[in-house]
Amino acid sequence: MLDFKYYTPTKVVFGKGTESQVADLVKEFGGKKVLIHYGGGSVVRSGLLQRVKDTLDGAGVSYVELGGAVPNPHLGLVYEGIDLCKKEGVDFILAVGGGSAIDSAKAIGYGVANEGDVWDFYDYSRKPQACLPVGVILTIAATGSEMSDSSVITKEEGLIKRGCNSDLCRPKFAIMNPELTMTLPDYQTACGCTDIMMHTMERYFTNSGTMEITDALAEGLLRTVKKNAIILRDDPKNYDARAEVMWAGSLAHNGLTGCGSDGGDWMTHRLEHELGGLYDVAHGAGLAAIWGTWARYVYKECLPRFKKFAINVMDVEDKGTDEEIALRGIEAVEDFYRSIHMPTNLRELGVEPTEEELVTLAKKCSIAVGGAKGAAKVLHEEDMLAIYRASM
Ligand code: NZQ
Numbered sequence: 001m002l003d004f005k006y007y008t009p010t011k012v013v014f015g016k017g018t019e020s021q022v023a024d025l026v027k028e029f030g031g032k033k034v035l036i037h038y039g040g041g042s043v044v045r046s047g048l049l050q051r052v053k054d055t056l057d058g059a060g061v062s063y064v065e066l067g068g069a070v071p072n073p074h075l076g077l078v079y080e081g082i083d084l085c086k087k088e089g090v091d092f093i094l095a096v097g098g099g100s101a102i103d104s105a106k107a108i109g110y111g112v113a114n115e116g117d118v119w120d121f122y123d124y125s126r127k128p129q130a131c132l133p134v135g136v137i138l139t140i141a142a143t144g145s146e147m148s149d150s151s152v153i154t155k156e157e158g159l160i161k162r163g164c165n166s167d168l169c170r171p172k173f174a175i176m177n178p179e180l181t182m183t184l185p186d187y188q189t190a191c192g193c194t195d196i197m198m199h200t201m202e203r204y205f206t207n208s209g210t211m212e213i214t215d216a217l218a219e220g221l222l223r224t225v226k227k228n229a230i231i232l233r234d235d236p237k238n239y240d241a242r243a244e245v246m247w248a249g250s251l252a253h254n255g256l257t258g259c260g261s262d263g264g265d266w267m268t269h270r271l272e273h274e275l276g277g278l279y280d281v282a283h284g285a286g287l288a289a290i291w292g293t294w295a296r297y298v299y300k301e302c303l304p305r306f307k308k309f310a311i312n313v314m315d316v317e318d319k320g321t322d323e324e325i326a327l328r329g330i331e332a333v334e335d336f337y338r339s340i341h342m343p344t345n346l347r348e349l350g351v352e353p354t355e356e357e358l359v360t361l362a363k364k365c366s367i368a369v370g371g372a373k374g375a376a377k378v379l380h381e382e383d384m385l386a387i388y389r390a391s392m
């Protein structure tokens with residue numbers, strides 16, 4: 001096992017009706033003038049936004065609002081939010097929505113609290129020194145951005161999707177009412193479950209040391225999400241299943257399932273981020289489309305972990321050679337994706353890149369990771385290209 005730091009400062013308020021506590025929480029963390037930031041309108045249609053505004057009005061907390069964060073959120077709206085916050089003297093950002101609204105809120109927070117162009121933090125040329133406090137009311141269980149140190153933004157010019165990681169942006173509080181996720185389209189629920197599992201799988205597939213407790217938490221989380229994803233496919237209004245998945249989403253990406261290891265592989269995410277940037281696909285679906293090909297490309301160099309995963313998570317029988325067991329585990333994951341209507345290749349994702357586009361994807365991915373990356377197997381640009389090609 002390796003030494004580690006574990007930092008999860010987010011206050012979690014979980015359960016039915018918890019959004020009614022939003023004004024108290026904003027005040028607790030010093031917010032006097034709030035930017036309410038949200039996505040494309042689901043929170044307007046559900047009535048959540050109005051309830052939030054009524055609660056803030058009732059508590060005498062003033063606010064301005066900015067909607068329009070799209071999936072794969074855009075830098076242009078981040079700039080707009082920064083200008084609005086500066087003009088209005090905003091000192092707290094409340095994201096109401098999913099990973100896209102939260103990530104956009106974090107980026108606005110960086111842009112207000114630091115001089116210069118906020119994109120510098122996403123193209124790694126500078127590190128942020130501060131961030132306005134961010135609070136969250138979560139409406140989709142997926143990215144874990146409600147507790148994570150990450151914000152992922154797409155620059156429209158060149159369609160470049162990049163993440164910035166820093167403890168500074170970890171939300172002060174996260175309100176999680178599983179009932180708020182019941183209006184999700186089935187596709188987004190399945191995308192969310194895929195992303196949640198992938199955050200823990202990225203950490204799981206590594207050749208560095210690990211800990212028995214970390215593996216047990218990771219395997220338990222993965223089994224729980226796998227089971228409840230099927231329950232939600234058949235019964236989307238099941239509160240308990242919504243709650244299991246929602247809490248799993250936070251634990252999958254707040255660092256808990258990576259303690260004692262090197263942080264994990266993350267190449268499926270990196271390969272997906274290029275697809276999201278170029279083709280604007282849903283993040284979870286993009287991960288599902290690429291994972292099987294990635295896994296077959298790397299499993300031989302991380303065989304003990306693939307075998308353990310197959311047996312402990314995917315219920316593969318401990319029979320045959322290690323390679324056979326590992327491959328049956330990969331097939332079982334793909335069967336699971338199909339069972340929740342997720343794609344297992346690019347064609348099923350609805351994307352058919354030309355050879356030139358495949359080369360561009362691999363080049364951009366290699367630049368984004370600084371040349372090479374991976375903990376199950378280190379991948380270089382030619383490996384990335386081979387995986388994109390094979391995932392057609
Ligand atoms: O925009 P609205 O109208 O709200 O609709 C959204 C959007 O169309 C809809 N939705 C959300 N909650 C809903 C709802 N519809 C009905 N009822 C509800 N309760 O669902 C769609 C997807 O929302 P979005 O916020 O885009 O989804 P998600 O949470 O999956 O976020 C995806 C983004 O987060 C990034 C992804 O790359 C992608 O850009 N990620 C962020 C991470 C982080 N910050 O830690 C880690 C992840 O690995 C990921 O990269």
Ligand code: ZN
Binds near residue numbers: 199269
């Ligand atoms: Zn993800």
